[in-house]
Amino acid sequence: MISLLQTNNASGLKDQLGNLSEDVWMLAPEISVVITLLLLLGFDLLFRKNKETGLAAIAFCGLASTFTLLTFQWVNFSTDFMVMGKLLRYDQLSLFLKLIFTLGGALGLVIATRNENRNYLFRSGESMVVLFGLLLGVFLMTMSVNLLMIYLSVEVVSICSYILTGILKGKKKSEAALKYLLFGAVSAAVMLYGISWLYGFTGTLDITSQAFINGLSEVPALPLAIALIMTLGGIIFKLGAVPFHIWSPDVYEAAPTAVVSIFSTLPKLAALTILFRLVNILPAEWFDWQLILGVIALASMIFGNFSALWQKDVKRMLAYSSIAHAGFLLVGLIAWTEAGNTAMLFYGAMYLVMNFAAFLLVAIMEKHTGSSTFEDLRGFGTALPFAGVLAVVVMVSLTGLPPTVGFNAKLYVFSAIWEAYQVQNNPVLLWVFVVGLLNTVVALFYYLKLPYYLFFKAGPETISKKLSATDHIWGTIMVFPLLLWFFQSEWLMDILNSINFVF
C-alpha cells in the first residue's frame, strides 16, 4: 500500500496493479485460508442444525488444500521474491513456517476433537472462523518485511486471540480475555509508537530497503535504542517472553485446551520470525541487540522455570514452561550465525510438536478426570499406563533429556551459541550458554511433577480405565516422532539446511 501511495503517476499505478495480479500465485496459501474462512462463515449462516460435521469437514479440507499449495510452492521454490509492493516476502523460511503452522492448525483441531469441550470449536462457526483468522495472521507475520504490515499482522493475530479466549462464558475466561486485551493493547501501542520513531528516522517502512539502514545509521545510539526496544515490545508480547509474559498463565488456564495449544506455538514462532528479520538487518555495532535479547532470554528462562515450580494446574505450568521456552527459542537467534538460525528453526519446529503432544495429553486427561489440576490427576498413570507413559515421554522431551528430540534441539542451539562465543567472544553468549543449560535442572523439577502425580500418588478408583482407540492412535502419532527424531534428526535438519536465511 505504501509504495502504491508513493507512486503518483497513472502508468506507475497500472504497473503496480499488474504486479499485484502476478503476486496472487505467491499468496495462494493465504487465499486458500481466506476462502476456507468465508466458506465456514457461509456454512454457519446457512445451516442451523448439526453443524459439527460440516464445519469440521470444511476446516480440514481447507487446511489440506493450504498444505498442498504450500508443499507445491516449497518443491517448486526457485528464488526469494517481494510480493504486494514489498509488503511481504516470499521465501523458504516463511514457506517452511507456514507448512508447520498448517500442520499445527490441523493438530489443534484434532486436539479439539479429543476434548469433552469440543462443541466449543465445532458447534458454532464463530470460533472456527476466528481460528482461521488467526492462521491468516500468523501466515502474514512470517512474511512481513514492512513495519506497517508487521503491525497489522500482529494485530490480526492478537485480536483473534482475544476473541478466542473470551468467546466462552465464564468469569475466569472474561478476566483472562480482558487481561490479555489490556496487555495486548498497551504493547501494541508501544510498538506502534516505536515504529513511528523508526519511520521518522528513516522515512521508510520497508525494513529491507537500503534507505532504512542508511537512515538508522545516522541516528544517535540512545534514541535508536529507545525506538528499537519499543518496537521489540509488541513482538516480545506475542513471543510471550519476559517482561510481556504476564497474560499467558491466565489465558492458558482459561482458554480451551485446543486453543491454548495453538496460542502457545503458532504466534510464538511467527513472532520469532519477525524478530529474526528485524535484528538481522541491524549491524551489532549500532545497537547491542545480542545483549538485550540475551537478558530477555535469560530472564524468561529463569522467571518461567521458577514460577512454573509452584503451579497447581498442568495448563498453568505449561504456560510458564512456554515462557521459558520462549527464552530457549531466542538462544539460537542470539548466536547470530547461520548454524544458530538453523538450530533456532529446529528448536521451534520441535517445540511445536512437543507442545501439541503435551496439550493432546492434557486434553485426554481432562476428558477422563474433568480437570487439569495436579491433584485431580493423581493415579491417572496407574489407571491408564499407556497415556501415562506418553505423558512422561513428552515431559522428558520438554525438559530436553535424551532419548527424545528435545535433547537434540537443546544440543543444537547451545552448540550454536558456544560456537558463536568461540568466534565473537561476547561474554553475553557465555552467560546464556551456562545459565541456559543449568536451567534444565529447574525445568526437570516441575516437568517431573506430572509423572509424580500420575504414577506415585494413589488416585481415586473413579478414573475410567478405558482409553479410546482414537486416543491411542493420536497419542502414538504425536509422541512417537519425539523418540524417532532423536535417533534420526538429520531428516529434518537436511530440510532446514536447504533454507537460505540471507536476505
Next chain:
Amino acid sequence: MTEYLLTYIIFIPLLASLVVALLPKRFADSYRVIALVALGLSLVLTVIGVSSFDSTASGLTNSEASLQMVEKVEWFSVNLGSLGRFSVDYFLGVDGINITMLLLAAIVLFIGAISSWNISKKRKGYFSLYLLLSSSVLGCFVALDFFLFYLFFEFMLLPMYFLIGIWGGPRKEYAAIKFFLYTLVGSILILIVMIGLYNSVYDPVKTGAEAGMFEAAASVTNEQITEVQKQVELGNVESENIVKSFNMISMANETNYLPDSFLSRSTGAQVFGQSARWMAFLALLIGFAIKLPAFPFHTWLPDAHVEAPTPVSVVLAGILLKIGGYGMIRTAFSFFPDSAYHYSWLIGFFGMFSIIYGALNALAQKDIKKLIAYSSVSHMGFVLLGLAALTVEGVTGAIYQMFSHGLISATLFLIAGVLYDRTHNRLIENYGGLAHQLPKYTVVVTIAFFASLGLPGFSGFIGELMVFLGAFKSASFIGAIPMWMPVVATLGLVLSAGYYLWTLQRMFFGKYWVKDAAWHDNLKDLTLREYLMFVPLIAMIIWFGIFPGTLLDLISNSVEGFTHLMVQAVK
C-alpha cells in the same frame, strides 16, 4: 565370535524390557523369569568377552588400536552449516579400564534380578524398568562415543527415578526427586563440557574424506591421518568440511583438537577469567563426583539408599556409583591430563576428606542401611585418592577398589534387605544377639563386614592397599599429592573397623533380644534364594582377594598406558 558381543550384551536386556512391557498381565509370573534369563544371558556373554580379552595388547588409552571388541558404525551425521558436520557414531569397545566395570555390572545386575524375585507390587512396571536400567548401565560402560555415553548416562536416571519413587520406602518421593535433581546437575555440567569438546575436536579420518583428500571407503593409513592433521593445523581445510567428533578416544588425543578451538591446549583460552581447560575439567569432575559421590555432593546417597528397595540399592551402590569413577578416568582425566595434574591436590583432598567424613558419619548412624550408605561414601573416597595420585598403583587401586566395592556393597545391601524383609525394621538398636537366632546369616554378615573393612584375604584389601601404595609413591614420583593425605586417610581404615565391629557387636553378639516380640517368629535363617545370592558374591570377594592377578592382568596394560599419557602431559 566377539564381533557383536557388546551389542548383544546391551540389547538383550532392552529387548527383554520391551517383551515384559508388552506381555499381558496374565503372564505376570513370567516377568521375573524373563528378567533373570535376559540378565543371565548378558552375564554369560560378558564372561565370554572377558575370557577372550587379550590382556597383552598395548593399552594407550588415546589410541583406537588398543581397543578390543570394537563396533563402530555411523549413527547419524548432521550438517550444521558453519558449525561443520556433527557426527555421532555407534561406537562400542573395551579396554582394560572398562572391561572390569562391564563384568562387575553384569554380575551385580544378575544378582539384583535374583534379589527382585519377591517383588509383588506392579511387577510389569518393575521388571521392565529394571531391565531398561540394566541395558543403559551396561551401555554406559562400553560406549566410547561421548554422545552415546551421555545418552546411556542420562537414560539410567529415569528408570531409577521410578524404581525408587514407586517401589521405595516411606520417603520415596523425596529420595527419588533428590536423586534425579542432584545427578541432573552433574549431567548438565557434563553436557556443557561435551558441547565445548565436540566443537573443539574433529575426526581426521572423516574430515579427510569430506575434504576429498582420500576415498572414504579406502583403508586409511597413519601417514594420511598425519597429513590431514597437518592440513587442519595450517588452516587449509574449509570449515564446512571439518567433521566434528564425539569420539572419546580421539578426545584424549591432543592432535585431534582444532588449532584455534577453545579447549585445545595450545590456545590457552579463558572462561570467566580462568583457563578454559581447567574449568572444563572441573565441570566434568564435579559432574562425576556427584555420581560417585564424593563430599560435599554426597547427600543424595543416604536418602536414595534408605528409601530404595533392596535390589535397587544393590544396583545403585554396586554399579551406578562406579560410573562416577569410570567417567572421571575416561573423560576428565583422559581429556585434560594437564588440568588433572593441576587439580590433583584438590581431588586428593576431597578423596581423603570423604574417607574420614563418610566413616565418621557411618559411626553415628542408627539405621543399618544408612550406615552402609555412608561407608560407601568413605570407600569411594579411596577411588578419588587413588586417581589423584596419578601413579600406576594408585589408578589400578582405584579401579580395583571400584570392582571390589561393587561386590561388597552389593552383599551389604542384600544383608540389610534380608533383615528388612523379615521385620520391616532396620534400626541397629532394635536388635541384639542375632547370632543365636540366625547363625548362618551372622556368618555372612561377619564375612561381608570384614571384607568391607579391608581385611587381608578379601578383595577390599587389595584395592585399598594399592591405593595407599600409589598415594605414598605419588609425592616422590610425580608430585601430584602430598604425603600427608594418605597418612590422614589411613585413619579411615581404623574408623571403618570401628563402625563395623561395633555394629557386629551390638546387633549380633551378646544376649538375644529383639524390640518387638512379634518379630521373633519371622526371624528365620537364610533361604535358598538368599544363598544363591550370597554364596557367589562371597566366593568372588574371596577369590579376588586371594588371586588379584585375575583382575590385575586385565587392568594393568591400560592403566600403564593411561598413566604414561598423564606423565607425558605433565612434562
